[in-house]
Amino acid sequence: MHDLFAVVMLSGIYSLLSASLFLDLDAVDVAFTEASVGAGISTLLFLATLKLVPRHEKESRYKPTLALAVTIATGALLIYGTLDMPHFGDGNAPVHQHVAPRYLNDSMDEIGIPNVVTSVLASYRGYDTLGETLVIFTAGIGVMSLLLVSQRTKDQARKKVPADMQQQVILRVVAKMMIPLILIFALYVQFHGDYSPGGGFQAGVIFAAGIILYTMLFGLSLTQKVFNSKIVELFTALGVLLYGGVGVACLILGGNFLDYDVLRHDAVHGQHLGILLVELGVGITVASVMITLFFKFTWRTVKHKYNQ
Amino acid sequence: MNIIGLYNYWIVVVLMLIGFYIVIAHENLIKKLVGLNIFQTSVFFLYISMGKVSGATAPILDENYQLYSNPLPHVLILTAIVVGIATTSLGLSLVVRIYEAYGSIEESDIQVQDTHDQLECQLEAYGSRRNYTFLDQETEE
Numbered sequence: 222m223h224d225l226f227a228v229v230m231l232s233g234i235y236s237l238l239s240a241s242l243f244l245d246l247d248a249v250d251v252a253f254t255e256a257s258v259g260a261g262i263s264t265l266l267f268l269a270t271l272k273l274v275p276r277h278e279k280e281s282r283y284k285p286t287l288a289l290a291v292t293i294a295t296g297a298l299l300i301y302g303t304l305d306m307p308h309f310g311d312g313n314a315p316v317h318q319h320v321a322p323r324y325l326n327d328s329m330d331e332i333g334i335p336n337v338v339t340s341v342l343a344s345y346r347g348y349d350t351l352g353e354t355l356v357i358f359t360a361g362i363g364v365m366s367l368l369l370v371s372q373r374t375k376d377q378a379r380k381k382v383p384a385d386m387q388q389q390v391i392l393r394v395v396a397k398m399m400i401p402l403i404l405i406f407a408l409y410v411q412f413h414g415d416y417s418p419g420g421g422f423q424a425g426v427i428f429a430a431g432i433i434l435y436t437m438l439f440g441l442s443l444t445q446k447v448f449n450s451k452i453v454e455l456f457t458a459l460g461v462l463l464y465g466g467v468g469v470a471c472l473i474l475g476g477n478f479l480d481y482d483v484l485r486h487d488a489v490h491g492q493h494l495g496i497l498l499v500e501l502g503v504g505i506t507v508a509s510v511m512i513t514l515f516f517k518f519t520w521r522t523v524k525h526k527y528n529q
Numbered sequence: 530m531n532i533i534g535l536y537n538y539w540i541v542v543v544l545m546l547i548g549f550y551i552v553i554a555h556e557n558l559i560k561k562l563v564g565l566n567i568f569q570t571s572v573f574f575l576y577i578s579m580g581k582v583s584g585a586t587a588p589i590l591d592e593n594y595q596l597y598s599n600p601l602p603h604v605l606i607l608t609a610i611v612v613g614i615a616t617t618s619l620g621l622s623l624v625v626r627i628y629e630a631y632g633s634i635e636e637s638d639i640q641v642q643d644t645h646d647q648l649e650c651q652l653e654a655y656g657s658r659r660n661y662t663f664l665d666q667e668t669e670e
Contacts, residue, residue: 368625
């Protein structure tokens with residue numbers, strides 16, 4: 222297939238299908254994330270890139286024989302490797318013996334929230350999540366520095382950047398009704414993540430999706446009135462700072478780093494507060510990084526338009 | 530030995546190989562990134578399918594259920610997905626910059642231009658050296 226637009230759309234559909242497969246495998250939180258990230262934001266960013274680069278792939282000059290041979294050889298080795306693996310759905314597999322029983326049996330007493338994924342994510346493995354939030358933040362900085370927007374482009378664009386889809390009346394009316402709902406749903410996912418699937422990562426992406434939808438339909442200059450890119454960029458750091466700040470607060474109150482037990486008078490309340498704040502930090506960083514990414518790609522499109 | 534119970538790993542291997550093949554066989558950078566994404570999801574499937582327990586339910590504690598799937602892979606993969614999109618977008622912005630610099634996102638075109646530039650550099654270096662070395666007489670002949 223040489224039309225990259227079709228390639229990107231197909232990979233979006235693939236993401237949505239894999240989200241339903243994750244749902245079938247009991248991974249509700251993962252399915253949620255894959256549906257919002259893989260099928261939503263990822264497809265969108267690929268399409269934004271396609272606007273900047275040629276849409277069609279050139280005919281390849283090489284024969285694929287060698288690549289095929291390497292792939293098949295690797296595949297044979299991997300299949301051979303799977304023969305020693307435990308069977309699918311086997312409850313006695315080694316992977317279920319180590320820490321998982323502890324999470325499932327004790328997390329209700331220690332953390333006090335039903336969604337084990339959230340308590341593992343934000344509390345037991347809080348270090349991990351802090352690191353991952355930092356990776357997202359760093360990737361955001363990377364994109365910001367790669368796709369710098371010059372002041373000249375901004376000045377030129379200040380007059381008005383019309384959205385490409387400004388003429389689509391139906392889309393605009395429907396979007397106007399949907400965007401508040403999307404944002405409220407994002408907040409629900411954010412703060413109800415302790416009890417149902419959800420949490421900072423998903424909420425951040427959904428929130429960003431609402432803002433991006435607005436930008437696509439009503440133009441960059443209108444969005445920038447509320448979500449000034451400088452302020453959004455500050456927020457990317459603020460989320461990480463909130464996360465790290467909770468850790469430092471635990472240290473000051475006499476506990477270990479990210480040990481929320483000491484935040485309140487008793488351990489379970491402390492855990493609740495800690496998880497809430499940490500998830501909020503994650504949500505802020507993810508949402509603002511995603512919004513920034515989209516802004517940067519859009520600015521690039523504006524730049525290309527003016528340079529022509 | 531009953532090997533049918535291993536089918537989840539085979540699906541993972543097939544997906545992984547599709548991704549791997551796209552990455553090494555295609556010259557278009559966008560397609561390479563799509564291939565990397567497929568490769569990435571295959572790893573997600575590996576983790577999630579290992580965490581599945583037959584007859585179990587999603588790991589949200591409730592009095593009516595006793596058996597839950599393993600929550601640990603879910604946590605690892607959930608964050609990996611979001612980190613994945615962040616790194617993919619970094620890749621995409623690199624693609625945009627490469628296109629601005631080379632005017633193409635095909636690997637072969639980029640390679641041709643690089644070799645051309647390199648040759649030009651060497652020629653230039655050789656040209657400036659020519660005046661000082663006695664090598665020029667040989668080349669003129």
